[in-house]
Amino acid sequence: xxxxxxxxxxxxxxxxxxxxxxxxxxxxxxxxxxxxxxxxxxxxxxxxxxxxxxxxxxxxxxxxxxxxxxxxxxxxxxxxxxxxxxxxxxxxxxxxxxxxxxxxxxxxxxxxxxxxxxxxxxxxxxxxxxxxxxxxxxxxxxxxxxxxxxxxxxxxxxxxxxxxxxxxxxxxxxxxxxxxxxxxxxxxxxxxxxxxxxxxxxxxxxxxxxxxxxxxxxxxxxxxxxxxxxxxxxxxxxxxxxxxxxxxxxxxxxxxxxxxxxxxxxxxxxxxxxxxxxxxxxxxxxxxxxxxxxxxxxxxxxxxxxxxxxxxxxxxxxxxxxxxxxxxxxxxxxxxxxxxxxxxx
Numbered sequence: 001x002x003x004x005x006x007x008x009x010x011x012x013x014x015x016x017x018x019x020x021x022x023x024x025x026x027x028x029x030x031x032x033x034x035x036x037x038x039x040x041x042x043x044x045x046x047x048x049x050x051x052x053x054x055x056x057x058x059x060x061x062x063x064x065x066x067x068x069x070x071x072x073x074x075x076x077x078x079x080x081x082x083x084x085x086x087x088x089x090x091x092x093x094x095x096x097x098x099x100x101x102x103x104x105x106x107x108x109x110x111x112x113x114x115x116x117x118x119x120x121x122x123x124x125x126x127x128x129x130x131x132x133x134x135x136x137x138x139x140x141x142x143x144x145x146x147x148x149x150x151x152x153x154x155x156x157x158x159x160x161x162x163x164x165x166x167x168x169x170x171x172x173x174x175x176x177x178x179x180x181x182x183x184x185x186x187x188x189x190x191x192x193x194x195x196x197x198x199x200x201x202x203x204x205x206x207x208x209x210x211x212x213x214x215x216x217x218x219x220x221x222x223x224x225x226x227x228x229x230x231x232x233x234x235x236x237x238x239x240x241x242x243x244x245x246x247x248x249x250x251x252x253x254x255x256x257x258x259x260x261x262x263x264x265x266x267x268x269x270x271x272x273x274x275x276x277x278x279x280x281x282x283x284x285x286x287x288x289x290x291x292x293x294x295x296x297x298x299x300x301x302x303x304x305x306x307x308x309x310x311x312x313x314x315x316x317x318x319x320x321x322x323x324x325x326x327x328x329x330x331x332x333x334x335x336x337x338x339x340x341x342x343x344x345x
Contacts, residue, residue, distance in 0.1 A: 002091050002099060003154040009088060010147040012081045014309055017140040019074045021305035024191060025298055029128050031067030035121040036075060044068035078120065081143075082113045105150055112143055131221045133192040134185065141184065141312050148316045163269040163321045169260075170322045176260045177315045183249040184308050190246045193218075193225070196301070198239040202292045205244055213241035250288060257281050264318070273318050280311045 023029055032038035032047070033054075039047035044065055054063040089110050092103035116139040122132045190196055199205035217228045218241035226234050257277060264274035284307040291300050 002088070002095070003151070005084065005088050005091070006147060006151045006154060009081060009084045010144065010151050012077065012084065013140065013144045013147055014306075014313070016074070016077050016081055017137075017144060017309045018302060018306045019077055020136070020140060021191075022298075022302045023070050023074045024133065025301045025305075026067070026070060027062065028067035028070040029133075030062035030124060031064065031069070031071035033063060033124065035124045036079075038068050038072055044072055075120070078117070082117065085109050085113050085143075101153065105146065109143065109146060109150075112139065112146070115139065116143060128192070128225045130189065130192040130223070130225055134188040137188040137192075138181075138185065141181075141309060144309060145312055145316050148313050149320065152317065152320045163264070163267055163273065163324075165267045165270065165322050169263050169267065170319075172256075172260050172263060173315070173319045173322050176256050177319060179253050179256045180311055180315055183246075183253040184312070186242075186246040186249045187304075187308060189219075190242050191305075193234070193239065193242055195239040195242040196291065196296050198236065198243040199247070200292065200295065202289055205240065205247070211240050211244065212237050213244060214238040215241045215245075218242045218245075250285065254281065254285065260318070269321075273321060277314050277318060280307065280314045283307055284311060 023031075032044065034040065037047075038044050039050035041047040044051060047068065048065065051063055051065050051068055054061065055065075085106070089103065089106040092099065092101065092106035096103050116136070119132060119136040119139050122129075123136050126132055199211070201207065205211045214235055214237035217223075217234060218238040220229045223229045224231075228234055228238070258281070261274045261278045261281070264270035264277065284304070287300060287304040287307050291297075291304055294300060
């Protein structure tokens with residue numbers, strides 16, 4: 001039961017991350033301008049009068065009944081996840097001797113999910129401030145990564161994903177994870193600043209390789225949505241800088257993960273992981289390019305966010321496998337010199 005609950009929590013976290021992207025990309029982040037309810041009510045149906053009044057004042061504003069439902073469904077899923085994590089932590093503590101596992105990580109997840117809830121509240125109350133929304137994305141992906149680790153621990157010898165690999169490959173996998181997280185941060189910054197269409201062509205940007213850009217205002221963290229730190233409107237040059245840096249990050253990420261994929265193909269037991277990583281990377285690149293060519297259709301944009309979450313899971317699995325020596329393999333570990341030669345690209 002403990003294992004099933006953890007797997008359920010990981011799957012639910014993935015759904016919450018994707019739902020959050022859907023809410024943001026459909027401009028429903030302020031569908032209910034208060035928190036945790038909707039105009040103080042548990043459902044938008046109970047707040048229909050308040051929503052109608054707000055919509056009458058701003059017919060094309062952030063508040064409408066469909067947007068309110070999108071926002072509240074995301075909150076319902078997130079709340080369910082929070083209670084599920086509390087239940088997992090309780091089982092981990094009270095059955096720690098039976099499970100023979102430390103309850104530290106499950107208990108730490110309670111703190112993380114509480115902080116994630118606060119970020120969700122601040123996202124609404126601070127009117128979609130980019131740094132808060134981006135931090136909220138990181139919080140969701142952190143929960144997903146840690147729950148994936150916790151789920152993998154439950155299989156022990158029952159999940160054959162261990163790979164006998166040299167330490168250099170282990171560090172490369174860590175570097176790949178760090179690069180991926182950085183790239184997701186850049187993508188989140190693009191999304192939260194609505195800069196996805198600042199470059200509407202590919203592979204060039206506005207017809208040139210290096211368009212005019214304003215990096216100073218683009219990456220100034222403490223500012224309001226669509227504004228500079230001085231309170232002026234964020235320029236196209238700043239939005240272009242945000243988008244362009246995400247493209248540079250995509251190139252760097254592709255190179256690092258491509259090298260990691262080649263190395264996985266060259267070590268014993270790594271081919272399956274290599275195929276999984278390569279498939280996720282190619283899919284994500286195609287989704288990114290498709291969003292540019294098709295002018296950011298909602299379904300494709302949400303899929304791009306889901307692809308990022310999927311890559312996080314894949315990199316967690318890769319790192320877990322590279323650090324897990326399979327039973328009986330202690331005497332078959334590759335010698336460092338031979339291992340280095342076997343992973344040369």
